[in-house]
Amino acid sequence: MKYFISCLTLLLLSQFSFSQSATVRGTVTDNNNAPLMGVNVLIKNTLKGTQTNDQGAFEINSLSNGDYILSLSYMGFKTQEIKFSVTDNQSVDLSTIVLYEGNEILSEVIVEAERRNKFSRKETAYVSKMPLKNIENPQVYNTITNQILISQSVNTFSDALANAAGISQLWSSTGRSGDGAGYYSSRGFAVQPQLVNGVAGITNGFINPSNVERVEVIKGPSGTLFGSTVTSYGGLINIVTKKPYNSTGGEITVSGGSNDFAKLNVDVNISDGEKLSFRLNGGFQKDNSFQDAGFKKSVFIAPSLSYKVNNKLSLNFSYEASGNEQTNETFLFLNRYGPLAFNSIDDLNYDTHLSFTNNDVTIDNITQNYRGEIAWKITDNWSSQTLIAGGLAKSLGYYTYLWNFADYTDPAAPVGTENFSLNVQDTDSRTKTLNLQQNFNGTFHLGDLENKLLVGFDYLDSKIIDNSSNWGYLHSINLQGDLIYGEPEISAENLRTALSGSGNVDSDVRQNIFGAYISDVIHIIPSLSVMASVRYDRFDYEGDQQTDTDDDTEYTESTFSPKFGIVFQPILNELSIFANYQNGFSYVNPQYITDFATGDVSLQSYDVEEANQFEIGVKSSLFHNKLEATASYYNINVDNKYYWATQTQDLEINSQGIELEVNANPIEGLNIHTGFSYNDSEITDSPSAPGLEGNRYGESGPEITYNFWTDYKFLKNFGVGAGFNGASEYDTMTDYKSVTGSFYIPSYTIVNASVYYETDRYRFSIKGNNLADTSYYSGWSTVTPQQRRTVLGTLSFKF
Structure with a gap:
């Protein structure tokens, strides 16, 4: 009997093995x-998948008899599906499969286990708005992958951007009217x-x-x-959100840690x-300050939908809504109009555990973004992408900041004493945008x-309506928290009293921008290509601002912008080896200027700013x-x-420097990401303010920034990660130092x-940030203390 059972078992195992032996x-x-x-x-409706090797070859084993659909996807190329069948357990050779280029439409299923260099992800159709490999693109860009975010347990956008070479934070997000997103320096210029x-x-x-x-x-x-x-002369930041993929699954993540940090994401x-x-x-996240x-509290929900009408036509829609509530982060604005009484953190004598705020005084931000896309493969070589996108943002609540004021009781004292006044605005503004775009590749x-x-x-239409209050004053303090003058308690009631009778901004500004562009990459031979691009842009401005004239402002300007690369x-x-010439420009809104000798107010318009880069x-x-x-x-x-x-x-400003970024996978399981940047920025000419000449431009931030992160996975399931990032000393008052x-x-x-x-x-x-508990700061004519040591635990479950 035992012999019979053994033989039967062996037969069944052999049959099972045989039935699973086919390969595609x-x-x-x-x-x-x-x-x-x-x-x-990927074989659809299964968990079987792989990636092609350096020769473009792939192989998927252990297939049983049946009918299958093979899905092939690659960033910047049209996804292709191929039907095949396995009969009599015979392997299938599909020979050569050709993928045709097209816009980045769907977020493909990534078989992460098969990725060699996990921190490398340069394939994109956004940077050049055409399918172009990084190595054949004359423009430089850094990609911060989802794998880096997971490896580092990233929970803030500023921590994510710390992985980009040459990017340093100037201001964290304030949520205030008009420009409440964070500011970062890139190649010597501020960017949001x-x-x-x-x-x-x-x-x-x-x-x-x-x-x-x-x-x-x-x-x-x-x-x-x-x-x-959406750009600055130093570049731009593109956020690529998560999109649907062709299988069913998901992930639940919970986190907790220092400063009562808590997070749930589904x-x-x-x-x-x-x-x-x-x-x-969707998810929820909150944490308290170290002060x-x-x-900060945040909740968001982001549904997205993709519908493949046929192999040539796809419809895609994404939407994200978020609600954020936060207290104002400590911003010490240094006086710009006279000599400062201090020139270093030590001289400032600031007790950084003091926030100078109250948890009852908050600002709320409600934002929505949507994006609809029609992707049409006209022929094997031509494609069309039609986009409609828009957004709505609201800023509601109290925005406060601390201003380093003059000591008027002592005429001999420096203008910038160690004392600061708390200033407040009751924000009530909303921004609405509509963007229409059509691309043919x-x-x-x-x-x-x-x-x-x-x-x-x-075509971009943006409208900003600002009904915020004018500014009010609550009190004056020193940086040890002692009251100098005014109401001692920071509360919503006292702030309302401080703002009583202040009036409102009452600003209504609308901008319409139409652009048309063409870009051609010519492959002279396989190893040599050139790029030539040009844009025509027309800008219309309509403004209704609170002025003595009570007149509406209308302003129209246009420009051409070229770009070349080899x-x-x-x-x-x-x-x-690459070289490029790139152009940037900025429209300057007209300004009302007061002649203080006569009291007359006139409207001043300006030319288009121009920036030109050689690299x-x-x-x-x-x-x-x-x-x-x-x-x-x-x-x-x-x-x-x-x-x-x-x-x-x-x-006139000159900004020059060097940048280095490396993503490496020297041995199996070990991934390295690092970057280094040196920037030399100078105001070369300033006729109206000669004292600025020779100074470093104020938006430039530190001259040197660097980042490093390594992740090593061993014994199949265990892993460690470690790294550092930092910056050199810099003068946050460089624009004003001839005076201050x-x-x-x-x-x-x-x-x-x-x-x-x-x-x-x-x-x-388990992740530890700022393990040495280092005191460090950011600033742009300001001083803001940054996060101290934190420990974070994260658990994720995939299904």
């Missing part, structure tokens, strides 16, 4: 017969995150990383393709595996020259993409820069580390 294999190329590495290959999925998006408040698939930091003046509204995707996919992502008062030949062509149009690949698809560098994707690196030198010149203090347009003297934000290095245990279903991690 193939090779994936683009339409130029170049192999595509890292293509995601104002691009979501390639179109204008409102980020006026806390950005929850739980709905971020990746962040793309695009470097240098980028007006040719993106206009002036992410669910439902798909019929064929045409319709729906994803719902004596202060908190095509590949064609003129003789032996291959052309990749982009033709596009966009790429040579001495090792095809592995090493490139040269090297990109690599060596050793089967185990070493991805970008190194470059840039030089940016800005003419006609408007200076707010004199209301004149005569500054300097104030130096000290250099810093922050050390972080994590340990984790991860399976296909679970991930548990």
Whole structure:
């Protein structure tokens, strides 16, 4: 009997093994017969999948008899589905499969377990608005992947951006009217995150990383393709949100830690595996300040839908709504109009545990962003993308700040004493945007020259209505918390009293921008390509502001913006040398100027500001993409820069520097991400304020920034991560130091580390931030103390 059972068992196991022995294999190329590495290959309605190797080949084993659908997806290329059948347990060879280029439409299913260099993700259709590999793109951009965010247990957008080479925080998000998003310095100029999925998006408040698939930091003046509204001369920040995929599953994440931090996130995707996919992502997050008062709370919900009408037509829609409540983070505004009584943190003698606020005094931000897309594959070589997007943001509540004021009781005292006045505004503003965009992408030949062509149009309408109060004064204090003058208690009731009779801003501003652009990448030979692009932009401004004239302001201006680039690949698809010329521009809103001699008020209009960058560098994707690196030198010149203090347009600025970014996978399980930047910025000419000449431009932040993170996974499920980021000392008053003297934000290095245990279903991690409990600061003519040491635990469950 035992012999019979053993034989039967062996027979059944052999039959099972035999029934699962079939294989499907193939090779994936683009339409130029170049192999595509890292293509995601998934058998629909199963958990079986892989990625292509450096030769474009793939193989999926252990298939039983039956009918299957193979889905192949790759960023910047059209997803393709192929039906095949397994009969008599015979393997299937699909030979060569060609993927055709097109806009980035769906978030593909990523088989993360098969990724070699997990911190590398350069494939994107947003940066050039056309499918262009990083190594053949003459523009520099940094990508912060979802894998980095997970490895670092990132819970704030500023922590995410700390991974981008050359990016430093100037201001954290204030939530105030008009410009409440955070400010960051890039290549010597301030930039805000104002691009979501390639179109204008409102980020006026806390950005929850739980709905971020990746962040793309695009470097240098980028007006040719993106206009002036969402860019700065140092670049722009594009937030790519999570989108539906073609299978059913999800993830639940809970976190807790220092300062009563708590987080819950639920992410669910439902798909019929064929045409319709729906994803719902939502969550709640809160934490308290390390100071004596202060908190942030955020809740968001983000549904998204994708419908594949057929192989040529896809419809996509995404929406995100968030509600944020926070106290005002401590901002010490240093006096700009006379000599300061201090020039360093030590001289300031600030007890950083004091917040100078109250948890009853808050500002609320309600934001909504939506994006609808029609993606149409006209032919194998031509595609169309039609976009409609928009947003709404509200700022409601009290915005306060501390201003370093003059000591008028002692005429001999420096203007900037150690005392600060608390100023307040009752904010009531809303911003509404509408963005329409149409892009056509095509590949064609003129003789032996291959052309990749982009033709596009966009229209952006934005309206800002501000019914906030004018500013009021509550009290004066020193930085040890002692009351100098005024009402001692910070409360909503006292702030209302301080604002009584102050009146309102009553501003209603509308901007309409129409842009048309064309970009052509010409492959002269496989290893040599050139890019030529140009944009026409027309700007219309209508303003109704509270002035003595009570007149509406109308202003129209237009400009052209060119862009050129060249790429040579001495090792095809592995090493490139590039150079670019990029242009950026900015429309300056007209201003009412008062002649103090006569009291007359007149309207002053301004020319368009211009920025021009020249850059040269090297990109690599060596050793089967185990070493991805970008190194470059840039030089940016800005003419006609408007200076707010004199209301004149005569500054000239030069900003130059070097940047390095490396993503490496030297051995199995070990991933490294690092970056370094040096920036030299100078105001080269300033006729209306000669004292500025030779100074570093105020938006530039520190000269040197650096970041490093490494993640090592061992024994299959265990892992450790460690890294640091920091910046050099810089003068936060450099724009004003001829009058005020300097104030130096000290250099810093922050050390972080994590340990984790991860399976296909679970991930548990413990992360320590600022392990040395370093005191450090940010500022832009301001001083803001940053987060001290925190410990965070995170548990994720996948289903």
